[in-house]
Amino acid sequence: MFKFNFSNENNKTKEEEILPPNTTWLESKKIEPNEDDDVLKDIFNNCEENSLDCKDVNIKYFSTVDVLNILKTNEDWASSEKLSVLSADQNHSDLQTAVYEGGLKIWECTYDLISYMVDENLNLNNKNVLDLGCGAGLIGLLCLAKGSSCTFQDYNAEILKYITIPNVRLNGEEDYLSKSSFHSGDWESFTDLIGIEKDEDKFDYIFTSETIYNAENYGKLHELFERLLKKDGEMYPYDRFYIISC
Template identity: 40%
Template sequence: TDLVKYKYEGGFKLWECSEDLVEFMTSNLNFVEENVKNKNILELGCGHSLPSIHCLLYCNANICAFQDYNHDVIENLTIPNIIVNLNDEKLLDKTMERCEFYSGDWGFMSEQQLNKFDLILMSDTIYHVDSYDRLYRAIKSSLKKGGKVLCGAKSYYFGCGGSTKQFKEFIQQKEGSNVKIETVKDIMDGTSNVREILLFT
C-alpha cells in the first residue's frame, strides 16, 4: 500500500507532483533566481526528493534540507538519489556539506524552531485533512520571515479526503491577511486527477 497511517507515508513512491515542481522551476527561471539561488531550501515529505535535488544540483541553492516521515526513506532512497544524480564523485563531500536531513513526524519539525528557510517545497503532502495542523506548524516554525512555500498537489485526493481547496482555506483561516495564496499552475494532462502548484507568500 502507498500509505499506512502513522507508520509509512508513501516515501518510496514517486509522486507525480514532485515532477510538476521540477518542471515548474525548469520553466520559471526568474522564480529560481529570486527564490532558490543562494537560498536555504527545505522539502517536507521529500521521498525521492526530485525538487530539492534539482535546487541543490542545478539551481545553486545554498542549503537543502530533506525531511521525510520515515528514516528508512532518507537513508535508503533520498541520500542515494542525491549521490546518483551528482554524476561527479569529486563533488560529493562538498555537496553533502550543503545538505541537512530530518526524519519524523511534522510535529517533530515544529519543535525544532529552525526559522531559517527561504523556500519550503511540498509535493503531495496535503492528502489528509487531519495532518494540516501539524504541517502548518512545521512550516511556521521552519520558514524565515518573508519566506515562501511552493506546493504541488492534486486538486482532490480520492479516498483520503484532502484537497487544495481545503488546504488553502485552512491556511487562510490561520494566517488571514498575512498570507497570499495563488495557483501558479494548473496541470490537466488527462492521465490523472487535476493537479495544481500553489504559491504561499
Template identity: 40%
Template sequence: MFKFNFPSENQDETDTISDDLNSSGKTSLQEIDGQEIEISNDHFQKIKKYRESCSSTSLVRGFHLVDLKYVEELVTSQKSGEFESLKTAIKMNSDVISGVYEGGLKIWECTLDLLDYLNKESVQFDGLDVLDLGCGAGLLGMHALRKGAHSVHFQDYNTEVLSLCTIPNVILNNNPDVKSKTNFFAGDWGSLHHKLKSYDIILTSETIYNPENYRKLIQIFEEMVKKNGVIYVAAKHFYFGVGGNVYEFEKLLRQNERWNTSICFCSTEGVKREILKIVQSADQNHQRAKYDLSASQFSPDGRVFQVEYAQKAVENSGTAVALRGKDGVVFAVEKLVTSKLYETGANRRIFNIDTHIGMVKS
C-alpha cells in the same frame, strides 16, 4: 508483485490515497519522534553499487535515481526487525499506509509538476536555505542544490526512505562536498520543530491529502519560513477517499490572516492538480490593515456595494471581500492586496464573511 514505482508516460493519473488507514481507523500521522539521519561513510563506500543499480528507467528529469527494484529486493531480504514499515507496504501492496509508510518511495505526479514549474519559471535558489518537506526521493531538494542553494534540508516521515533512497540519490547527483550542504530528518512534523531551522524556500508535494495533518503542516510553515520566504505546495485539487483538497487547505491558511496565497499552476489534463504559492502578508503583525473606503466605488445610492462596482474597485485597488450586513451581502476592498475579482480562483478570496460587519453602512 508490489513495486515502488517511478512515473511513466502511460501511468494512470487517477491515483487516490484512500483506504490505507492505521488499525485504529484514524488518519492522522502517529507522533514518531524526529531524528536526524546522517550521511555515513557506508553510504559513500556503496556509491559504486548505487551507480550500478541505476538504469535508463531511473533517469527522471535529468536526475539519476536509485533503481527501486534494488531497494525492494534489499528490503525483502533483510531479517526480521529491519525496514518493517517498507515491508508492511510491500505486504499490503500499498502506496500509502497512514502512520506507517507515507509514500516516500513513489514519484508522485505533483512532484514533477513542481519540478517543471521551478525550471520553467527559473525560480532562484542561489545562496538560499531550502527545505524539501516530505521529500521522498528528494527530487525537489536536489533541484535546489543543482541551482546553487546554500543548504538543503530533506525531511521524510520514514527513516528507511531517507537511508535507502533519498541519501543515495543525493550522493548520485552531487559532488562529494554535498555532506556539508545537506541534512536529513525523519519523523512526524509535530516532532521536528526543535530540529529544523528557518528557510528561504519550502518545497512540498502531495502532503495535503489528509486534512487531519493540516495544522501540523501549517505550524511548520509558521515557525520555519523566513520573513520574506516562499512556500510552494503541489497537490491534487481533491483527494478522493480521505477528502483532502487545495481549497480547504488554503481556507485554513487564511484563518489567521498571516498568509497570502495564489494558484501559480493548474493542470490542463488528467486529474486536476495545482501548485499553491504561499507568502507572508505584508503586515508582519499579522493584523489585517483597515480598509481604505476612499478608494472604493460605491453604488449610486451609497448603500450597497454591487458586483459591478466591486469589480471597478478591485481594478483600482485590491481584493473584494464579502461582508454580511442587514441588507444582505455587500463588498469592501483592501488596497494592500492586488488580486482581481474575476481571476481564476478568485472566489476563494471572498472570505471572513462575518468579520467586518461594523464597516457596513445602510
C-alpha cells in the same frame, strides 16, 4: 491567516474516514549519512540509474523498484530492522497512516512542481531550502544543483537512508552532502526538533508535493510554515488538484 480549505465537511477524504483513533506518529530525528552500510554498497553496485532533464540541469536517481528489491532480498538486514516500507509493499499499499507515508514512490506532482520551478526560473542560488516529504529527493537535488543548501525531510528514516541520501551522493558526492541535512519523523516534532528562531536562519523556500492528503496534518503543516519560513520566504505546496504558491 493561511488556511487549508480543500474540502468541506460533506466531502471527507478516505484518509480522514479511516484514520485510527489515538494515532501515534514517529518522533523526528536527524539522519546521518553512513558510508559503511552494505545495503548502500549494493544499491550503488546494482541499481539502475535514471535521469531527469531539467533544462540546464540533469538529475540522476536510483530506480526505487531496484532499491525495494534489494531491501526485500537482503535477509540479514531485513530481519534486523522492522521496515515500514516492506510492510507497505506486502500490503500492496502506497500509504499506511503514521507507519509509512509513501516515500518510496515518486509521485506525479513531484515532476509537475519541478517543471514549474524550472519554467519560472526561481532564484535558488545561495538559498536555504526545505524539501518536505522529500522521498527520492528530486526537488532538493534540483535546488542543490542551482546553488542552494537543502534540508531533506521524510517521514520514514529508511527512505532517507536508502533512497534520498544515495541520490544525493549520486549527484554531488561530498559537495552536495556538505550542503544537506536529513530528518525523519512527524512534521510537528520535526518543527520542534530543528527549532529555528532567528528569521535569517529560516528557509527561503519550502517545497512539498502530494503531502496534503491527511486532514489531521493540516494544522501541523500550517504551524511548520509559520515557524520555519522566512518573513519574505516562499512556500510551494503542490497537490494533484491544487497548486499554491505563497
